[in-house]
Structure formats: structure tokens, C-alpha cells
Amino acid sequence: MASDISVAVPSECSPFSRSQTAKTLATERPWLNLYGVRVRPVAPFESLSGKRFVDPALIHRCLPDELLFEVFTRMCPYTLGRAACVCRKWRYTIRNPSLWRSACLKTWQMSGAEANYKIVRSVYDGSWRKMWVQRPRLRTDGLYVSRNTYIHTGVAEWKVTNPVHVVCYYRYLRFYSSGKFLYKISSQRVKEVVKCMNFRASKADCVFKGDSILSGDQVEAALLYPGLRLTLLRMRLRLRGTTIGANNRLDVVKLVTTGVNEDDLKNREDDVLRIVEGWEEDETHDPDVPAISHRRGLTPFVFVPFEETETSVLNLPVDKMDYFVPG
Amino acid sequence: MNSLSLRIFLFFFVSSLSRVWSLQATPRLRSIDRSDPIRSMASAAATTTKKMITLKSSDGEEFEVEEAVAMESQTIRHMIEDDCAENGIPLPNVTSKILSKVIEYCKKHVDAAAKPSDEAGAAAAAAAAAAAGGGGGKASAVPEDDLKAWDAEFVKVDQTTLFDLILAANYLNIKGLLDLTCQTVADMIKGKTPEEIRKTFNIKNDFTPEEEEEIRRENQWAFE
Secondary structure, X not given: OOOOOOOOOOOOOOHHHHHHHHHHHOOOOHHHHHOOOOOOOOOOOHHHHOOOOOXXXXXXXXXXXXXXXXXXXXXXXXXXXXHOOOOXXXXXXXXXXXXXXXXXXXXXXXXXXXXXXXXXXXXXXXXXXXXHHHOOOOOOOEXXXXXXXXXXXXXXXXXXXXXXXXXXXXXXEEEOOOOEEEEEEEOXXXXXXXXXXXXXXXXXXXXXXXXXXXXXXXXXXXEEEOOOOOEEEEEEEEEEOOOOOOOOEEXXXXXXXXXXXXXXXXXOOOOHHHHOOOOOOOOOOOOOOOOEEOOOOOOOEEEEEHHHOOOOHHHOOOOOOOOOOOO | OHHHHHHHHHHHHHHHOOOOOOOOOOHHHHXXXXXXXXXXXXXXXXXXXXXXXXXXXXXXXXXXXXXXXXXXXXXXXXXHHOOOOOOOEEOOOOOHHHHHHHHHHHHHHHXXXXXXXXXXXXXXXXXXXXXXXXXXXXXXXXXXXXXXHHHHHHOXXXXXXXXXXXXXXXXHOOHHHHHHHHHXXXXXXXXXXXXXXXXXXXXXXXXXXXXXXHHHHHOHHHOX
């Protein structure tokens, strides 16, 4: 195609331009530098025909990039992840590390800002986005639901020929970035329970508050059941996900109920975990309440985001859903 | 007198609303007696003549607003403080339609900030401390929710107007309006799949199929 470039030598041939003319007279084949380089395919661009590319999106024509970024700063990270799949401009804007830095610092605020900075530098090559995706985190935008079933034999009656019932009950967990969590065990469905899983729940809602701590992918959680006989529930859970960064499954490693006495309660400062720090598995401080490590009702927790609480399959009755959610 | 009433408005604005504003005491206002704002406000209210500022939109229309309302915009505020506002302030980037909406917003927020202070002032002047405490507390609680409801109605506009409001709020540096409008757009994006977002904003999907797959894999965690 392109032949050797020949350029007419200008008449005012100063010593300075002599080397330049020498260069232009030599053959240049810049495309040779492209061999071996993976060039990304570019979407069809209409500027070749001379017409300026008019973006059909009003938002791109009206708002400059800084203001689009301003909008993105007010979205939660899960929405950011979805928005990055919309178009190239959005993907590029969402790559901005300050968005992911604020998300990371908020989610792992219990570790402290300094520790987070150290971790991102040492483990994740300084990329906040990488840390967000790869580091295990407890999701706060929904509920972790564990659906447990057991067989209950009923009384055989006149017309009832099938006295075996499958009873279904749920454990609900809702975590907060501050290290607190809410727990409820109930036979009510997800869509009914989600309304009361917050700090404003009344006593009748039976929602219990506790403290949790996340180290790596292990969650240690403890809560105190109010009442005369002080029972403390300790949970050890392992966080995993169906895909990297999803963090939507919690496996139950251990579920222990144990007793505490008045002295233990005096020492704690609003942190239930501190009461049971360093306790053995079968340790109990109240002889009336033995330490029991439960063996049943330990189905893994499945994460249901708030947007999906109405439509989740976990709402289905037992006869329609007798399988466990995969993963 | 005008600067005195302005100082009082700003004083109560800061104390009654929890929004963060960068207020700098200007040289003109430092001479104000700070010891008894309520009494001086009561006397100021009796004799105040509010200073009006003229704002000129890009299409030549002129809007007369109170100085306090105009000062919601940090851009205009700096212009007034630098004494560039004598012949009216030209705003070549803002059309009259958007400017009227912005003024409506500023007016509403200045009035909402002023109202609890009015009621607190009247109750204190009646020399009933308990009434002032109760009246002041009640007056500031209800307008917060009303204001939020008014804000929600205010942004129920078409996309063009909404984006123009964002641009105007950015140009005029009105933090509250910028927060409100950007949050509205963020809420429009929230909870939608990428295809729905594209439809809402008429965005063209300029990814190639390979890119699309790569992106989807990268962000799969947001969908699970």
C-alpha cells in the first residue's frame, strides 16, 4: 500500500533541518511496531464518514464527567458494580479508585483506617477495587437466611392419613458495618421478617442484638438472650461466595449456647464478644445452663438482598421448595 | 441593618439544619454584637428592609431575589462579598426556566431555616423559658420532614430539567441542591439491571460481545 515516503526538500535547508529531512527520506513503517501487540477491538466509529458521533444518551450530552462521578459517589458499591456493565464511559468512570476506597473504608471500618491502608498496599497491590472484590466482607445490604427443616410426626387422626409434617424454620442474620448484628429465629417467611430486622424492632418481634467480628473469612458472633436465665449464643461462621466477591454464603462451623453469670455481665462494655473471649467450647459460667454445641439446624446461610426479599425462592412453602439453594 | 438580619438568618440556619456549609465571617459582619442575637433580631425584624439582588439568566430574563436567598449559592455569595453585584449578576450558563426553579429551592430552604428561629424568637420574647424550649423543639422537628417531602416533589421532573439542575447547582455551587439532584439520579440507577439502566437513560451499549463477557465476569459479584 504505502510506498516509500518521499518528501520534497525545502529550499531553505538549514543545518538543523538536514537531519530531519534525512529522517523523512528514510522509509518509515510504523505499523511494524504493532505486530505482537494485542489491540482491543474498537466498536464501529462513524467519524470516518465525517459525521460527528452524537451520543443518544441525554445524560452524557448534558453532564460532564465530574458530575457523572458525583452521581456515582452517592451509590452503594453493588450498584456501582452493575453500573460498570452499562457502557464504556461508565466503566471507565467507575474505575476511579476513590469510589472503591470509600467503600472499603466503610465496610472494613472495624479494622481501622490505618490497617486497611496497610492491607491494600501489601496484599492487593494498592488497588482498592481489588481489595473490595477479593477480601471477604460481610454484606450489609440484605439478610443472611438459613432454612432448616425437620420431620415432625403428628397424631394419626380419622381423616389424616399422613401424620408426618415437614416443619420449616429460618434463622435470620443481619450485619452492620459497625460490628453489630441482629438475629432472629422464626418460622415466618423472609418477606415478613425483613420489616422488623432493624434496631427499631419492638420486643414482640424477638430480634436479638449482638456483636460480631470478622477475621479473614471467619466470623465470630455472640449475642445474649435477655431473660432470667442468661443464655449466650455463640456462633462461628465461615464466609464464602458462589463467585469471587459475592460473599453470599455463610457456613455454620459451630453454634453453641452457654450460660453466663452476673459477674461476666458487669465487665462487658456493650460488647458481648468480650464476655466469652477465651472461653473453651464446653465452658459455661452458669451451672443451670449447660454449654450445648448444637448439631441440628446448621444449614448454611444464603444471602438475600433487600431488593429480592419479596421474590426470593426462600419464600416458597416447603412443598414447593424442598431443595436447598445451590452453592 | 440588612447585614445584621443576614447575620441572624445565617446564625440560625447553621444551628437548626444539620447540613455542613462553609461559612466564613466577612469583614462587614464582624462588627455585629453577638451577645444577644434574639433581642437584636427582634428589633431588626421591626425595621428591616431586605436587600434585593438581581440575577440575569442567559436568555435575558431578570429575577429579583432577597440577598439571603441569593447567598445560598456560594458563587453568588463570593460575588456579593467582592462587591461585583451592584448592577445585577449575569448567569450566562443558566436559563430562566432552571434559574426560577433554583430560586424556588433556595427560597424554600432559607424560609425553612428561618421559621424555627422566628418561633423561638417570639417565644423567648414572651419570657417563658419552658414555652421557648418546647416551641423551639416542636418547630424544628416538623419542618424537617415537610422539607424532605417538598424536596422529593421538587425533583419529580423530566430528565432534561434534572440534569440542567445538576449543572446549575454545580455552577452556582449550591451544595444542598447538588446533593439532592445527584442523589435522585443515583436512586434512578439503583436496583436496576444494566439493560434497564441503558433503557432509562437511552445509553448505547458500546461493548463488543467479548468485552461484555469480560465485564460481566469482572462484576459478577454485584449480581449474585
